Amino acid sequence: NAGVTQTPKFQVLKTGQSMTLQCAQDMNHEYMSWYRQDPGMGLRLIHYSVGAGITDQGEVPNGYNVSRSTTEDFPLRLLSAAPSQTSVYFCASSRAGGLYYGYTFGSGTRLTVV
């Protein structure tokens, strides 16, 4: 059981480049989310999804796009990378329907924008 798989693990981009961070889960979880983690800031929610075809903005959505065409996959797109997007990105998934369900996190993507 792989859980939540994020690729790549490390990435360096030049300002203005675009890229997609991949996230896949094999637990048939309805909910999926993307977070960024910066020193002293905890994890901040970028976008989240409650099911295939349904996405919504989180706390810091600017500069990021998402789509969810399948239950398993939830890619995060950076259209024009900026140095302020240098961060560690985490994807997470959870079952729906219960307050006790926790999120399972991937191991993260460390992104540097130069």
Added chain:
Amino acid sequence: TQLLEQSPQFLSIQEGENLTVYCNSSSVFSSLQWYRQEPGEGPVLLVTVVTGGEVKKLKRLTFQFGDARKDSSLHITAAQPGDTGLYLCAGRSSNTGKLIFGQGTTLQVKP
């Protein structure tokens, strides 16, 4: 604006000491979760509290949910070096599953 405020942000203690981490919210959440994160890994769920006044114990860790469901605390008894890590509280919404985190508490337990 962070809806969840954690304190302290950093804690360095000796092995065997007790400690408490606080998580305060300006909003009511359907449930509150505590996660622990180690360097280079994603957070891992420790516990979920749902009912106001609820107390849960996980070995030497005691979690409390405030009566008004807007604050929570994590108490560690006789801390050990293996407890070192980043502790995060998070509020979960019932209808969307949206999970919002506090800024975290970095705990260092020295032998």
